[in-house]
Structures are given as structure tokens and as C-alpha cells.
Amino acid sequence: MKLDLDRQPFGSSELALGGNLELGMPDGRPQSAEVTGTLVVQNLESRVLLSGTLRAEGRAECGRCLEEFSLVWDVPVELMVLRDVDTDENEGVTLLILQTKGEVDLGESLRECAVLAYPQSLVCRDDCKGLCPECGIDRNQGTCECEEQNIDPRWDGLPE
Ligand SMILES: [Zn+2]
Ligand SMILES: [Zn+2]
Structure with missing residues (x-):
């Protein structure tokens, strides 16, 4: 899942993403997830801001019956790529990537977002x-x- 800084149009556009992420979470939680969705990209002079909500799907273990089931959860993303490393415009953004040109690999940042958004407790169905x-x-x-x-x-x- 990549963002190409050299081809990104200026101003606002959309970036469709889809791919498998290794999550590296403890046992009982999904080891990997299919992440799909579209982010809004704001391409400005010195920085590129990506925001939106992606959808993650992985195999999780029910907290009550311990059966495996398919879990879908929302992954809010707010991410900034700073092209000009000297600027001071990074306030309030959780995730920051410093890169001036070329393809930005979003995988590690999206992995962090997916792990952060992972639900604390979960069951395979409400009446389990x-x-x-x-x-x-x-x-x-x-x-x-x-x-x-x-x-x-x-x-x-x-x-x-
Ligand atoms: Zn019994
Ligand atoms: Zn269950």
C-alpha cells in the first residue's frame, strides 16, 4: 500500500487502498488483516495529509467460547507525509512520515492504526x-x- 509523491496531483484527491497487513498482535488476535478502503489525500506544498477510515478484517478468537471467527473493525487513519523536513506543521497528527519524493510505503503506519483501533474485548456474536x-x-x-x-x-x- 503506497503513495507515489511524484504522481500525486496537487490539492484534494482520493487514494484507494487494499492489501494484507501483518499485525504482530498477541495470540487470540488476528495475526494479519485484509485492509481496504479509500483515504482523502490533501497534497499541499510541503506536506501530504491522508485521512479517512479503512476497514480491516481478520481471524480472531471469541473471548467467551474461544472459537475462531471473522472480525471486521474500523480503522481511523490520520497520517502526514512531510516533504520539507524543516517545516513545523506536524502538530496534532499522530503519525508522521518524513520523505521528500518517490513512493511512500504506508504499510507500517497503517499497521499501527489497525492495532490501535483494535477492539478491547470481543465476542463472536452478542448472544454467545x-x-x-x-x-x-x-x-x-x-x-x-x-x-x-x-x-x-x-x-x-x-x-x-
Ligand atoms: Zn458443564
Ligand atoms: Zn463465542
């Missing part, structure tokens, strides 16, 4: 029932007797 804390069965796929044994007093005292 999770695992039984006693026997470990996936309650989405089956039922077990654990709860009944713990809460139903009628079974107390019956002969074996």
Missing part, C-alpha cells in the same frame, strides 16, 4: 453463551448437567 466453567463444554453447541447439580436441592439426600 461461552464455555461452561465446570466442564468446559461450548454452550453454543451443547448442554451439560453442571448447573442443575449445583443449584437443584431436590437431588440432595437421594440414595445412590
Whole structure:
């Protein structure tokens, strides 16, 4: 995913992006993600500002049932490429690349954006029932007797 400074038209334009990013996140989180979307590019004299929201999709592990599922999340991007390294116009922008000409590789910056925007806790679906804390069965796929044994007093005292 690249921005070509030599071919970028002046003023405002759009840059369509798409590609696979290695995320390098801990286990249970997506190791890589397909990132797609369009950024608005403001090409000015000494700097190029890229902004917008991309879409990332990767394989994640459900926090309740531990099943793998396909997770889609929004990745807000605000990124500046400074062509004139001496200018002082970088205030308020999270990510900064210093480069005067040629193709800018956006991969590492977009990776940072995708990791920063990654949701803190997630489940495969809102009504995921999770695992039984006693026997470990996936309650989405089956039922077990654990709860009944713990809460139903009628079974107390019956002969074996
Ligand atoms: Zn789940
Ligand atoms: Zn159980």
C-alpha cells in the first residue's frame, strides 16, 4: 500500500487502498488483516495529509467460547507525509512520515492504526453463551448437567 509523491496531483484527491497487513498482535488476535478502503489525500506544498477510515478484517478468537471467527473493525487513519523536513506543521497528527519524493510505503503506519483501533474485548456474536466453567463444554453447541447439580436441592439426600 503506497503513495507515489511524484504522481500525486496537487490539492484534494482520493487514494484507494487494499492489501494484507501483518499485525504482530498477541495470540487470540488476528495475526494479519485484509485492509481496504479509500483515504482523502490533501497534497499541499510541503506536506501530504491522508485521512479517512479503512476497514480491516481478520481471524480472531471469541473471548467467551474461544472459537475462531471473522472480525471486521474500523480503522481511523490520520497520517502526514512531510516533504520539507524543516517545516513545523506536524502538530496534532499522530503519525508522521518524513520523505521528500518517490513512493511512500504506508504499510507500517497503517499497521499501527489497525492495532490501535483494535477492539478491547470481543465476542463472536452478542448472544454467545461461552464455555461452561465446570466442564468446559461450548454452550453454543451443547448442554451439560453442571448447573442443575449445583443449584437443584431436590437431588440432595437421594440414595445412590
Ligand atoms: Zn463465542
Ligand atoms: Zn458443564
